[in-house]
Amino acid sequence: MASRCLLPAAGALMLMCFLPAAFVVLPGVQTPALRGAKAQGGASFANLSMASIATTTAAFGVAAAVVRSRSREGKTAAKYTTQTILPSLAWIKTGVRASELQPTELKALTLAGNDVLIGKTEAGALFCVGNLCPHIGTPMSEGADVIGDVIVCPLHGSSFKVTTGELIDWCVSPPIIGPLTGLIVDKKNLLIFECRQGGFLGSGEVEVLVDTNAKKAYEANYWKGLLDAQGKDDGTYY
Ligand code: FES
Structure with a gap:
């Protein structure tokens, strides 16, 4: 259940991270980052793309870890006794x-x-x-x-x-x-x-x-x- 709720959140997080990268690499899209990168030449442009991909990968890793830890918490711990239980x-x-x-x-x-x-x-x-x-x-x-x-x-x-x-x-x-x-x-x-x-x-x-x-x-x-x-x-x- 927790996993199901967290997956859309992880998707949204990834989208937020991918968006800047897409603007940088899509031809004809002029963002301040793109204009700055173009002004500094091809090397800076490539660095910016790599940074965006690295951020995305890190964010995806964090989201996956959160999903894993939440699903572990959701499992019911086995609690039982074999003692004689008196009526109450x-x-x-x-x-x-x-x-x-x-x-x-x-x-x-x-x-x-x-x-x-x-x-x-x-x-x-x-x-x-x-x-x-x-x-x-x-x-x-x-x-x-x-x-x-x-x-x-x-x-x-x-x-x-x-x-x-x-x-x-x-x-x-x-x-x-x-x-x-x-x-x-x-x-x-x-x-x-x-x-x-x-x-x-x-x-x-x-x-x-x-x-x-x-x-x-x-x-x-x-x-x-x-x-x-x-x-x-x-x-x-x-
Ligand atoms: S189940 Fe058989 S008599 Fe009630």
């Missing part, structure tokens, strides 16, 4: 008021690296669950149904209680294929998050209690596995 819970505002949600309506959000789904049961009670189905990670927001206080995954029909995350049915559809896909993954409950309505007497935005270190912990685990596989960490991943 915090109430995060969602930007959504509970009154904006209708019963059975769902809204997907990413809060401090956590994929969550806030919604209302058929009776209008507010809830917040993980958006990714524990089967193979399909986003529930892509067509999940809320029936009573149960949410049903759109892909294989797994269903979970929204208040506790408890598994009710595991991979029931489509017939034969759904249950077969269910065999390859251990049954799990759905993640749930505490939520509340902020503001005076609950008139404000919906807030969700999330682990703000969740992304960092996930990445640390990833790096630990990667480095342990190469024999470069403490070997406790496997």
